[in-house]
Amino acid sequence: MTETSPGSWPELTTARLRLRMWEARDAAPFAAQNADEETMRYLGGPKTAAESDAYIARTKTHWAEDGYGKWAVELAETGAFIGALGLQRIRFEADFTPAVEIAWRLTRGFWGRGYATEAARAAIAYGFHTLRLPEIVALTVPDNTGSRAVMERVGMKLAGEFDHPLLPHPHPLCRHVLYRLTKQTS
Template sequence: MTEIHTPRLLLRRWLPDDDLAALAEIQADPSVMRNIGDGAPRSLDESAEDIERWEEEWDDEGFGLFAVELLGSGELAGAVGLYVPDAPAQIAGHIGIQWRLGRQFWGQGYASEAAHATLEFALQDRGIDRIVAVTAPDDTSSAKVLDKLGMAPTGSAPDGRLLLFAIDLTEFEG
């Protein structure tokens, strides 16, 4: 089982019976989901489908979204990990990084800590040499995380609704 320990977090595979209720609560929050996918909150059933899809990606791709657990309490803080985006066209088929954390975990450095560990995993464990990301132009919090990771802006989606970022992991300072 793939696990990554950081000073404050455990990044691990999903345990549907244990994680579903907490993930569903996180993804039901419109503020959390505002810049993810179509921006709509997710139901319990949709969250179950997400966990199932992420676990299938782990099995098929050798990477996926980790469950992010607080080491001190065992509480599920959210999800962070790697995925293969299908849009926008400029990054479709590349390997991307994304995250979503419960609102009560914002502003504490958890997203940066988990995303940094994910980039190290991508390079060291999976041999991935380039990672892409997207963010909405008004999502300054995610833009700060991307900056801390060393990800550079590479343009925007044709409709201007997403900013594109990338990092060459051979230059990543893990």
């Protein structure tokens, strides 16, 4: 992984990916990704273009306020937008907060190729080495086996389950699993 800072925001590159700041050209493919029912299955369902634009705006605000956030992820070779991945401060209260979460959302056509794992490893390294975070968490619904597999491939360990405080109970997505990864000191 290499890290560059073309502006005030860091950019990460891996063997196949570039994690960069959001650009105007990302709005349409991100909206298409968020309109896909299967992609959004565990994320509350499809979103409108306006909701996707609001997500991008919130992500940029997160970067401005916290100095980290979610990157737009593209294929290094072609520049094709494939999704979003990064670190964010959890903005709800739970027994494991305050905490910084790693989260991702990739376009369905790019699933199953190891991109989420590759990008997550780069973001985790950035979180531990540059931001000096002591721990990074991840969360999802128990049925999201794809994301859970990524969490396990990057070394995260299942730490328990909880009801998401921002979702009403009962709600089909209310129950979540929590994974943790602690910085290794040597």
